[in-house]
Amino acid sequence: LPGFSQDTGKAFTVATEPAFPPFEMTDQKTGELTGFDLELMKAIGQEAGLKITFESLPFDGIIPALQAGTVKAAISGMTITPERAQTLSFSRPYFKAGLAIAVRKDNNSIKSFDDLKGKKIAVQIGTTGAKQAAQIEGAEISIFDSAVLALQELVNGKVDAVVNDAPVTLYAIKKAGLPGVKVVGELLTEEYYGIALPKNSPYLKQINDGIARLLENGTYQSIYEKWFGT
Numbered sequence: 001l002p003g004f005s006q007d008t009g010k011a012f013t014v015a016t017e018p019a020f021p022p023f024e025m026t027d028q029k030t031g032e033l034t035g036f037d038l039e040l041m042k043a044i045g046q047e048a049g050l051k052i053t054f055e056s057l058p059f060d061g062i063i064p065a066l067q068a069g070t071v072k073a074a075i076s077g078m079t080i081t082p083e084r085a086q087t088l089s090f091s092r093p094y095f096k097a098g099l100a101i102a103v104r105k106d107n108n109s110i111k112s113f114d115d116l117k118g119k120k121i122a123v124q125i126g127t128t129g130a131k132q133a134a135q136i137e138g139a140e141i142s143i144f145d146s147a148v149l150a151l152q153e154l155v156n157g158k159v160d161a162v163v164n165d166a167p168v169t170l171y172a173i174k175k176a177g178l179p180g181v182k183v184v185g186e187l188l189t190e191e192y193y194g195i196a197l198p199k200n201s202p203y204l205k206q207i208n209d210g211i212a213r214l215l216e217n218g219t220y221q222s223i224y225e226k227w228f229g230t
């Protein structure tokens with residue numbers, strides 16, 4: 001009904017760290033949160049009959065918020081890891097990713113993970129990339145609040161490399177015009193993103209059924225095309 005807001009239930013608050021394009025980002029024109037994850041989550045909400053509202057949080061604040069129950073779920077390009085799965089429940093995987101090494105185009109000495117020893121590396125706080133970088137012998141790690149800031153540090157010549165999710169780094173290079181940066185070597189990891197929920201959340205089945213329906217009815221594919229298509 002026009003002008004009539006039908007209140008069918010309490011808001012289902014979903015946390016995200018919003019500077020991870022194209023998964024989560026701010027639309028420059030409207031100032032609204034947008035991106036692959038945001039659209040996927042809204043579509044899941046429609047399928048599951050949940051009234052989704054998003055809450056922006058620092059990435060390292062998302063797991064504590066889920067544990068404290070101040071948010072009902074999180075969609076934030078979050079990798080399903082055994083460690084996280086000890087304290088959280090994850091939906092079925094909805095995206096395959098992995099970590100990539102980015103360097104400046106004029107760097108010909110860093111070609112693989114082994115070449116990162118003793119180098120200056122930028123990462124985003126609380127991420128699988130930060131964990132991977134912490135294992136590199138003699139590396140000097142700079143930790144940033146967002147992947148975008150870590151990549152900017154590389155552009156500015158302050159670090160030698162960034163370890164970050166490949167789809168985000170590649171999007172920054174191809175679509176956002178990140179100058180003078182390239183990806184080198186093989187992916188360091190194979191990772192799968194899941195929607196995170198508090199341990200044993202009663203919403204897990206609804207969310208998984210929603211993802212399954214979006215995969216079947218083509219909605220997942222069209223959201224994918226919109227953000228990752230050529």
Ligand code: ARG
Binds near residue numbers: 059
């Ligand atoms: N996939 C990585 C992880 O789970 C990075 C995710 C960062 N997400 C974000 N919205 N900043 O640790």
